[in-house]
Amino acid sequence: MTQIKTKTRKPKTKRMYFGPEVDVSITKYNNTEDSFEKSMIYQKEIKAAFDKLAENIIHTFKFYYTDNQTLQQVQHDVVSFLVEKLPKFKNTNGKAFSYFSIVAKNYCILKNKKNYQKLKAYDKLGTTDDTELLAVPDDTNNDIDLFDFVEKYVAYWDDHIPTTFTKKNERILAAALIELFRKRDNIELFNKKALYVYIREMSDANTQTITHMVKVMKGKYKKMLSDYIRYGNLQNNVKY
Numbered sequence: 755m756t757q758i759k760t761k762t763r764k765p766k767t768k769r770m771y772f773g774p775e776v777d778v779s780i781t782k783y784n785n786t787e788d789s790f791e792k793s794m795i796y797q798k799e800i801k802a803a804f805d806k807l808a809e810n811i812i813h814t815f816k817f818y819y820t821d822n823q824t825l826q827q828v829q830h831d832v833v834s835f836l837v838e839k840l841p842k843f844k845n846t847n848g849k850a851f852s853y854f855s856i857v858a859k860n861y862c863i864l865k866n867k868k869n870y871q872k873l874k875a876y877d878k879l880g881t882t883d884d885t886e887l888l889a890v891p892d893d894t895n896n897d898i899d900l901f902d903f904v905e906k907y908v909a910y911w912d913d914h915i916p917t918t919f920t921k922k923n924e925r926i927l928a929a930a931l932i933e934l935f936r937k938r939d940n941i942e943l944f945n946k947k948a949l950y951v952y953i954r955e956m957s958d959a960n961t962q963t964i965t966h967m968v969k970v971m972k973g974k975y976k977k978m979l980s981d982y983i984r985y986g987n988l989q990n991n992v993k994y
Contacts, residue, residue, distance in 0.1 A: 772803040777850040780843055796837070807851070808832035808858055817862040828865070835861045860951045903982045908935050910978070910988055918993070923959065927967045930956040 779799035783792055808829045811817070817828070839857050847853045911918075911932045919925045930953050953964050974994045981989050988994075 771806045772851045776800060776803045777845075780840060780850050781845065784841055784843065796840075800840075801833075804833045804836050804854070805829070807854060808836065811855065811858045811862060815859065815862065817866045831865070832858050832861055860955070864952055903979060904935055906982070906988050907975070907978060908932055910994070914993070923957075923963070924967065927953070927957045927959050927963065928971065930959075931967065931971055 776799065779795055783795045783800065786792055786795070811832065812825060812829060818825070823831075836854055836858060839854070843850060843853055911928065915925050915928050915932070919928050933956060934949070934953070950961060950964055953959070954961070957964070959967075978988055978994050981987075981992065
């Protein structure tokens with residue numbers, strides 16, 4: 755009796771959408787100065803991985819607060835941000851998938867937080883543990899022009915950061931904190947954790963260093979606001 759041999763099928767291996775080949779492509783992308791070549795590498799070898807990564811991050815962590823945008827538009831924004839961060843990736847950062855997953859997640863945290871208070875609510879900063887960045891004094895019930903104060907506050911530090919902070923990393927970090935005030939209309943949250951992520955991206959400082967600088971700047975902020983309330987202006991002869 756003849757035995758019929760049956761063919762055994764090899765199990766199909768699932769192709770990773772963001773495998774090692776994407777790491778190689780990103781390295782190629784960063785190593786070329788030719789804009790046309792960059793575009794071709796991105797379109798053919800990186801774009802699909804970024805699109806899928808952004809989609810997965812949005813749905814895995816349920817970043818569904820879209821501020822009247824469709825999820826497709828949100829995904830496009832995330833991918834655009836990842837493209838901006840492409841030049842920052844180095845082989846020493848580890849695997850590209852892990853690196854850009856963190857970048858995408860942090861970006862979504864920043865974009866997803868709602869109920870953010872704009873300039874008129876700056877006097878409420880520091881009232882809760884979750885929103886404290888630079889707390890204001892208790893006497894903020896005074897009838898003051900907070901917009902004018904913040905403008906003067908930013909202008910003061912534009913001139914005095916180099917003379918107030920002697921170390922380069924302190925100057926960079928102080929400038930990053932002031933940048934939050936400068937871009938206050940474009941920042942969609944005052945969540946402490948997400949703000950720290952935002953500051954860390956601008957300054958490359960660790961959380962402990964950021965916390966220390968926040969305390970330093972908070973003390974100066976209080977003094978400056980107290981003087982503004984008392985005199986209607988910042989004092990030119992005072993080094994805060």
